[in-house]
Amino acid sequence: MVFTQALVNGLVQGSIFALFAAGFTIIFGVMDIPNMGHAALFAGGAYIFYHTVEVVGLPWYAGLLAAILLISIFAAVIEQQLISPLYDRDETDYIFGVILVTVGIGWILERAYAQTWGHSPLYLGIGGLQDLSINFAAVRINYLQIVVFIVSILSFAFLYVLTYKTMVGRSLRAIVQDRELAHIRGVNVDRIFLMAFMLGSGMAAFAGILNAAMFTLTPVMGFELLIKAFIIVILGGIGRIWGAAIAGYALGIYEAFAVLYLTSYYIFASEFALLIVFFLAKGLLVPEGSDSLSRIFKNRVSDLIGGM
Secondary structure, eight states: OOOHHHHHHHHHHHHHHHHHHHHHHHHHHHHHSOOTHHHHHHHHHHHHHIIIIIIIIIHHHHHHHHHHHHHHHHHHIIIIIIIIGGGGGOOOHHHHHHHHHHHHHHHHHHHHHHHHSSSSSSHHHHGGGGGGGEEEEEEEEHHHHHHHHHHHHHHHHHHHHHHHHHHHHHHHHHHHHOOOHHHHOOOOOHHHHHHHHHHHHHHHHHHHHHHHSSOOOOOOTTTHHHHHHHHHHHHHHTHHHHHHHHHHHHHHHHHHTTTTTSSSHHHHHHHHHHHHHHHHHHHHHHHSSOHHHHHHHHHHHHHHHHHO
């Protein structure tokens, strides 16, 4: 019974990890930058949903639509007004500039949430699903857990269709594989950048709603998940949606079983230990220059050391 319950909990937690990381890796893979404001958009979707449903009184599906739509539009404004002016910079300045911009946006948004809705945890209700449950193989599963898992599977089915069956998806994959060649072949890179940023941010908002419904809603609820997203994306492969999905579910299942034997501190430490081992293996196995972002960080560190 303990094994089955841990597996159920892991699949549900992994569903949220996978959705959050998939949105993160779409932006990372296409634009070659980590969106450090991803966690704030994750919380923002949940707050919009909360305000629409709990305060205004609209149905939950209206809140869901409003949250994803408004966060996607806000992401478009961020990309057009704050990030796109950096595209003409050289690669190093572009990456570090975008990181600073998105860190600042995240910082501002988290404090705006706290000022508007307070620091205290809030609770979401989605049609009372948390209060309904079934017993299966001596395991209690509430309806919300079932919905979260099914919705995550449907979301990845949608991403599959978008990625492999549409022109937008082919353009996304082409840019991830070789941005310069995609541009030569006629792909509008700037437009795909905008669409990737909107899509990834909308997925963050969706994952935020599910996470807040399962647990609680706070301004900084996405911070720890952002760190986990780096682990998931690196293990699954930058820009690889299916890698993020598999790694996200695997991490959720690992945490569900690890919590039976370890404290949260040691669980977090063990995840970083796994990442360090992966980095060591990658450093030995991956040819020099195959990862532009890693190369830039390495060069920047070398410059700093050389200037000391």
